[in-house]
Amino acid sequence: MDVRSPHPAADNPPGTVTVVMGVAGSGKTTVGRLLADRLRVPYADGDDFHPAANVARMRAGHALTDADRAPWLAALGRWIDARGATGGVVSCSGLRRAYRDALRRDRPRVRLVLLTGDPDLLARRIAGRRDHFMAPAMLAGQLATLEPPEPDEPVLQVDVAPPPAVLVARIADWLAAPVSPPAAAGTPPVRPPAR
Numbered sequence: 001m002d003v004r005s006p007h008p009a010a011d012n013p014p015g016t017v018t019v020v021m022g023v024a025g026s027g028k029t030t031v032g033r034l035l036a037d038r039l040r041v042p043y044a045d046g047d048d049f050h051p052a053a054n055v056a057r058m059r060a061g062h063a064l065t066d067a068d069r070a071p072w073l074a075a076l077g078r079w080i081d082a083r084g085a086t087g088g089v090v091s092c093s094g095l096r097r098a099y100r101d102a103l104r105r106d107r108p109r110v111r112l113v114l115l116t117g118d119p120d121l122l123a124r125r126i127a128g129r130r131d132h133f134m135a136p137a138m139l140a141g142q143l144a145t146l147e148p149p150e151p152d153e154p155v156l157q158v159d160v161a162p163p164p165a166v167l168v169a170r171i172a173d174w175l176a177a178p179v180s181p182p183a184a185a186g187t188p189p190v191r192p193p194a195r
């Protein structure tokens with residue numbers, strides 16, 4: 001049992017919503033649920049926000065287009081906007097920069113985490129899963145669509161090889177640390193001049 005106390009409110013300001021992103025099988029649902037439990041905030045699964053037509057497309061093995069994803073991202077945004085009092089954790093693949101930008105635009109309390117992993121490991125995890133509409137064959141398309149975060153994007157990237165509890169601890173530590181300005185994210189530290 002995890003007996004650690006929740007993070008102090010000052011470190012995880014009310015209304016903070018963490019978006020757990022990554023391709024199919026990267027562990028968004030698994031990690032997102034555990035993170036929400038640890039932070040004691042509501043969790044929502046991005047899969048549940050798709051219009052029925054999108055689910056039908058994915059079941060049929062077709063990748064979604066930008067147009068397919070637009071209403072889905074809008075619905076996720078509404079969920080985020082309604083979490084002002086409690087904060088929350090939500091999963092969303094967030095494969096392209098434009099989607100990530102749309103999720104955080106005008107939402108300073110949104111924190112983005114991208115789960116990454118070796119494609120063979122992800123394929124094995126998807127193959128081991130039952131009763132999910134994402135067919136294993138769709139992983140290649142998701143990886144092809146994924147635009148890795150650019151240096152100015154404030155995104156924590158986490159390799160998913162370790163067990164979920166380890167990943168959750170890492171993410172919680174990052175959330176508890178002071179937020180650095182987005183422009184500084186990913187840039188190398190400034191070194192003092194050599195004497």
Ligand SMILES: Nc1ncnc2c1ncn2[C@@H]1O[C@H](COP(=O)(O)OP(=O)(O)OP(=O)(O)O)[C@@H](O)[C@H]1O
Binds near residue numbers: 026167
């Ligand atoms: N860190 C981990 N270590 C071992 N197994 C994991 C880990 N994370 C997830 N899994 C397992 O991998 C499979 C895929 O995880 P999960 O369903 O959470 O991924 P997902 O990103 O939500 O997928 P999708 O986008 O297709 O819904 C599940 O069977 C889950 O139990």
Ligand SMILES: O=C(O)[C@H](O)[C@@H](O)[C@H](O)[C@H](O)CO
Binds near residue numbers: 024025046047058069
């Ligand atoms: O194409 C996408 O953006 C993803 O497939 C998401 O739409 C899914 O909700 C999820 O990742 C499925 O497992």
